[in-house]
Amino acid sequence: MELNLNLASSKKKSVVLDKGKTYDLLIIGSGPAGLNSALYAKRKGLEVGIIGKKSGGQVVDTTSVENYLGFEYKTGEELVKAFKSHVDSLKVPFLSDAEVTSIHKIENRFMVQLSSGEEIATKAVIIATGSRPRQLGISGEADYLGKGVAYCAICDGPLFEGLEVIVAGGGNSAVEAAIDLAKIASTVKLVHRSQLRADQIVIDKLNTFENVEIYLETEILEVKGAQLMSGIIVKDKKTGEISELAANGLFVEIGYLPNSGFVKDLVKLNERGEIIVNAACETSVEGVFAAGDVTDVPYKQIVISAGEGAKAALTANDYINRLK
Amino acid sequence: MSLLNEQLQEQLREIFADMKDDITLAVFSKEDDCETCKDTLSFMQEIESLSDKIHLEELDLVKDADRAAAYNVVMAPSIVMLDGQKNYRGVKFNGIPAGHEINSFIPAILEVSGAGEALPESYKVKLNALEKPVNIKVFVTLSCPHCAGAVQKAHKLALESDLIDGEMIEAQTFYDLSEKFNVSSVPKIVINDQYEFVGNQPLEVFLEEIEKAQRA
Numbered sequence: 001m002e003l004n005l006n007l008a009s010s011k012k013k014s015v016v017l018d019k020g021k022t023y024d025l026l027i028i029g030s031g032p033a034g035l036n037s038a039l040y041a042k043r044k045g046l047e048v049g050i051i052g053k054k055s056g057g058q059v060v061d062t063t064s065v066e067n068y069l070g071f072e073y074k075t076g077e078e079l080v081k082a083f084k085s086h087v088d089s090l091k092v093p094f095l096s097d098a099e100v101t102s103i104h105k106i107e108n109r110f111m112v113q114l115s116s117g118e119e120i121a122t123k124a125v126i127i128a129t130g131s132r133p134r135q136l137g138i139s140g141e142a143d144y145l146g147k148g149v150a151y152c153a154i155c156d157g158p159l160f161e162g163l164e165v166i167v168a169g170g171g172n173s174a175v176e177a178a179i180d181l182a183k184i185a186s187t188v189k190l191v192h193r194s195q196l197r198a199d200q201i202v203i204d205k206l207n208t209f210e211n212v213e214i215y216l217e218t219e220i221l222e223v224k225g226a227q228l229m230s231g232i233i234v235k236d237k238k239t240g241e242i243s244e245l246a247a248n249g250l251f252v253e254i255g256y257l258p259n260s261g262f263v264k265d266l267v268k269l270n271e272r273g274e275i276i277v278n279a280a281c282e283t284s285v286e287g288v289f290a291a292g293d294v295t296d297v298p299y300k301q302i303v304i305s306a307g308e309g310a311k312a313a314l315t316a317n318d319y320i321n322r323l324k
Numbered sequence: 325m326s327l328l329n330e331q332l333q334e335q336l337r338e339i340f341a342d343m344k345d346d347i348t349l350a351v352f353s354k355e356d357d358c359e360t361c362k363d364t365l366s367f368m369q370e371i372e373s374l375s376d377k378i379h380l381e382e383l384d385l386v387k388d389a390d391r392a393a394a395y396n397v398v399m400a401p402s403i404v405m406l407d408g409q410k411n412y413r414g415v416k417f418n419g420i421p422a423g424h425e426i427n428s429f430i431p432a433i434l435e436v437s438g439a440g441e442a443l444p445e446s447y448k449v450k451l452n453a454l455e456k457p458v459n460i461k462v463f464v465t466l467s468c469p470h471c472a473g474a475v476q477k478a479h480k481l482a483l484e485s486d487l488i489d490g491e492m493i494e495a496q497t498f499y500d501l502s503e504k505f506n507v508s509s510v511p512k513i514v515i516n517d518q519y520e521f522v523g524n525q526p527l528e529v530f531l532e533e534i535e536k537a538q539r540a
């Protein structure tokens with residue numbers, strides 16, 4: 001048995017966000033993009049604060065990270081811990097477990113509204129709210145959420161010990177989820193509507209498990225069950241044949257949707273709901289910057305989000321200096 | 325088996341330095357059919373040794389049935405936290421709080437010792453208006469990174485209201501109970517065995533479901 005102590009949740013917060021003052025820069029979201037923005041902004045001497053729902057963002061839900069430069073292998077948790085303690089060492093005020101519901105421009109200030117009803121004023125904002133799992137959007141998916149349908153393999157995997165599970169998707173997250181689940185479940189069926197697009201190195205690893213079956217060019221039509229899910233209805237796209245695959249669980253790993261709904265009336269989004277930014281991380285509104293998975297920057301990766309976060313902070317710094 | 329290496333011990337000692345009052349960990353075990361009782365007890369002994377303010381009481385679910393009844397303890401291992409006056413404040417852990425649950429367990433020690441942060445006034449008003457008892461079960465797995473957040477919320481609410489009982493339930497140890505409540509995603513929160521939701525939702529969602537249970 002191991003312990004995953006996260007000091008941030010236990011230690012009294014060293015620096016509390018002062019809700020009464022006007023910040024130079026508020027960063028919304030505390031994943032890699034937000035944390036790196038905070039690091040860069042603070043080192044530039046800005047009055048900066050972070051507001052975030054969940055420290056570390058999606059990285060916390062990642063079993064292992066093997067492509068962040070400088071670390072051959074880190075658990076998602078360890079990487080977050082390293083990010084967070086680096087930012088904490090600069091004493092950046094942090095408001096955790098808080099959700100921003102909207103941002104309004106009033107004269108030359110932005111008012112950041114929290115779900116608790118409070119408002120905080122700032123001269124500039126970086127939106128780094130990342131993304132959340134995309135849903136299949138099929139019948140039965142919502143009905144069986146928490147009754148078989150799941151979106152976090154490391155969280156819910158242990159509940160399927162010795163049971164049959166299906167993983168939907170064909171990218172790295174799906175193949176990695178299938179690998180994690182193959183160690184726990186009796187059988188794993190990986191179902192994807194086209195061909196696998198995961199890295200060859202993870203596909204090779206998946207192929208070493210004997211209890212994994214792969215169904216390609218297969219579309220999932222429906223989740224079936226009684227009180228709990230019992231299986232899915234699938235269509236073989238080549239033959240058109242429809243059949244049922246029995247399973248106790250369905251892990252959906254088909255990509256991500258940007259968390260941009262709360263600013264859809266403030267900044268321009270593209271047709272996928274991503275915030276449109278230029279190469280300097282500027283959005284359609286002066287003083288509002290965005291970075292990471294929530295933007296239209298191609299490829300959603302930790303190292304990319306972190307880099308974009310740094311860039312957004314430097315652009316914001318130039319902007320704030322011009323105001324002075 | 326020691327769960328805490330030297331580095332962790334040092335970090336925890338530092339965290340426990342922020343405690344205000346003493347607290348007592350009342351640990352319920354049972355003799356038969358309890359795979360994790362021994363590990364849980366020895367883990368709690370390690371925790372106790374890290375602060376003069378932490379005390380340990382070793383209890384037995386069967387032999388100390390009256391104490392178990394006083395805290396609504398019905399399974400083992402179960403850890404109940406008592407405050408400086410040895411009062412039960414509704415903070416309970418069923419199953420070993422290892423893995424990611426260390427992140428709900430350590431903050432609970434600080435909170436019960438009186439070193440927690442106050443809830444915003446608007447939440448307190450709602451909690452003061454409660455009339456009927458509320459039981460919050462939070463089902464978790466030890467590998468779930470955001471489950472501890474939901475457990476912390478349940479305990480925070482319990483500390484603010486005498487009518488609220490907040491309990492973590494480790495889903496794999498208490499398999500039958502998890503089956504009964506159809507737990508297949510965690511954290512799964514069940515209020516008064518009837519109103520449920522999945523995920524580490526904001527406090528507002530906990531309060532909404534609690535209010536539904538009040539009207540029932």
Ligand SMILES: Cc1cc2nc3c(=O)[nH]c(=O)nc-3n(C[C@H](O)[C@H](O)[C@H](O)COP(=O)(O)OP(=O)(O)OC[C@H]3O[C@@H](n4cnc5c(N)ncnc54)[C@H](O)[C@@H]3O)c2cc1C
Pocket residue numbers: 028029030031032033034051052053054055056057058059061062063064065066067068098099100101128129130131132173259262291292293294300301302303305
């Ligand atoms: C299972 C999995 C495995 C992965 N594996 C890898 C890998 O091995 N290597 C790799 O490079 N990448 C990997 N990724 C992708 C990587 O995690 C993301 O690209 C990266 O985390 C994006 O960082 P971000 O800061 O832009 O957003 P996020 O990490 O999504 O963080 C955004 C933060 O903002 C918060 N937030 C959202 N809305 C609000 C709001 N309204 N108010 C306040 N806070 C809000 C969120 O709670 C979150 O904490 C993986 C992703 C997943 C899910």
